[in-house]
Amino acid sequence: MGVVNVTPDSFSDGGLNLRPKDAIAAARRMVEEGAAIVDVGGESTRPGSEGVSLDEELRRVLPVLEGLAGDVPVSIDTSNAEVARRALELGAELVNDVTALRGDAATAEVVAGAGAYLCLMHMQGEPLTMQAGPRYEDVASDVAAFLAERLEFAVAAGIPEERICIDPGIGFGKTVEQNFELLRRLDVLLALGRPVVIGFSRKSSLGRLLGDPDATTGPLSASLAAAVAAYERGATILRVHDVRETVEALTVARAILS
Ligand code: HH2
Numbered sequence: 001m002g003v004v005n006v007t008p009d010s011f012s013d014g015g016l017n018l019r020p021k022d023a024i025a026a027a028r029r030m031v032e033e034g035a036a037i038v039d040v041g042g043e044s045t046r047p048g049s050e051g052v053s054l055d056e057e058l059r060r061v062l063p064v065l066e067g068l069a070g071d072v073p074v075s076i077d078t079s080n081a082e083v084a085r086r087a088l089e090l091g092a093e094l095v096n097d098v099t100a101l102r103g104d105a106a107t108a109e110v111v112a113g114a115g116a117y118l119c120l121m122h123m124q125g126e127p128l129t130m131q132a133g134p135r136y137e138d139v140a141s142d143v144a145a146f147l148a149e150r151l152e153f154a155v156a157a158g159i160p161e162e163r164i165c166i167d168p169g170i171g172f173g174k175t176v177e178q179n180f181e182l183l184r185r186l187d188v189l190l191a192l193g194r195p196v197v198i199g200f201s202r203k204s205s206l207g208r209l210l211g212d213p214d215a216t217t218g219p220l221s222a223s224l225a226a227a228v229a230a231y232e233r234g235a236t237i238l239r240v241h242d243v244r245e246t247v248e249a250l251t252v253a254r255a256i257l258s
Contacts (some may be wrong), residue, residue, distance in 0.1 A: 001075060001239045002030030002038045003201065006060040011046035012202040012217045013241060020063035027064070027072050034247035037094065039239060040064055040087075041077030045098050046216075047131040047171070047204075057083050065090040075119070079103030081110045088114040098123055098172065100150040101157070112158035119165050119197055119237075120150045124173025134173040140185040143168045148192055165237060167197035176205040183226065186233040199239035200226035201246075224249040232257060 006023045008015045017023035027038040042060035043052045052060075057080060065087050068074055075094035076087035081104040084095045088110065094117035101108050101120065111118050122143045124134050136142040147166045155161050168182045168189060179200070182189075189196050200206065206218020206226065220242050227238045227246050231253055240246040 001197070001237055002027070002033075002035035002243045003199075003239060003241045004030070004038055004040050004064070005044065006040060006042050006064055007044045009046070009049065010041075010044045011204070014044065018060070020067055023064040024067035027068055027074075030243040031072050033244040035243045037073040037075050038068070039075040039077045039096055040068075040092075041096075042083070043078065045127045045172070047127060049127045051127070054080055054082055058086065062086060062090070065092065075117075079107070081106035084116075085110045085114075088116050093117055094119060097121065098169065100147070101154060102150075108154060108157035108159065111154075115163075117163045117165070118154060118159055119167055120147060120154060121167040121197075122146050122169040122172065127172075130173035134175060134178065136178065139174065139178045139181050140188040143182060144188045144192060147189065151192065151194065161194070165195040165197050166192060167199065167239075170198060170200045171203045171205060174205075176208045179203070179205045180209070183230055183233065186230065186235060190234045195237055196235045197237040197239055198227070198230040198235040200230065201238075201240040201242065220245060228253045 004017055004023050004027045005013050006017055008018055017026050030038050040061055042057040069091045074092040075096045076084055076092045077096045078084055079097050079099040084107055095111050096119040098121045154164055170179050201223045202217050204215050206222035207215025228249050231250055
């Protein structure tokens with residue numbers, strides 16, 4: 001899953017694809033490089049971000065979705081039901097909701113009605129404050145229990161279980177150590193029986209592990225290591241910014257592992 005952020009302030013690529021023409025070109029390039037789907041988002045959820053208005057989110061993503069409609073498989077990264085609805089009308093196949101259907105009460109119905117795929121992600125707290133002292137009894141089982149509950153909720157709302165994937169939400173209310181523990185213990189999430197998505201690409205925990213306590217991003221080399229490790233442990237969807245390099249790394253990993 002390639003990431004296209006149509007935002008001025010995303011943590012690693014803010015401003016790069018703010019013009020529709022650039023975002024469309026980036027999405028097409030990612031598919032050429034081997035992405036199976038491109039995740040288009042109009043709101044940064046980096047630590048400390050305050051969110052954008054519905055109008056602004058629509059203004060950012062609609063021209064991009066219109067430009068991609070029909071020939072690029074699209075996921076819409078939103079927690080807003082109206083953005084999801086418009087994106088699905090324009091051909092998006094998957095709704096990637098970082099609030100796991102808690103952000104907007106209408107999203108579940110929109111996804112169910114369209115017969116779309118859904119990604120449920122775990123987040124403790126909300127972006128503005130989520131990195132201020134995240135607490136868990138046991139991070140892997142707490143995240144799994146949350147995702148199991150959201151899965152049940154989504155299915156009760158009419159979204160077939162076969163259309164749902166789950167994501168521990170790397171960096172969303174987790175310390176560096178908790179992020180790595182979630183990957184180390186991915187089996188706890190796999191036990192829920194749904195495909196697992198991992199988005200470790202460029203995240204600050206990578207830069208911090210490498211020795212910079214104030215890092216806000218991590219380098220490509222570290223992102224590739226995390227993607228390969230996640231794949232090896234059973235993740236089947238890797239959400240990444242650097243598609244070509246990740247596809248190359250995963251191709252080699254697969255040749256060795258299979
Ligand atoms: N991470 C980000 C955004 N959406 N969705 C899922 N399912 N999993 C993730 O790990 C995830 C996500 C944050 O990364 P990015 O989109 O690059 O940054 P920003 O939120 O600053 O736009």
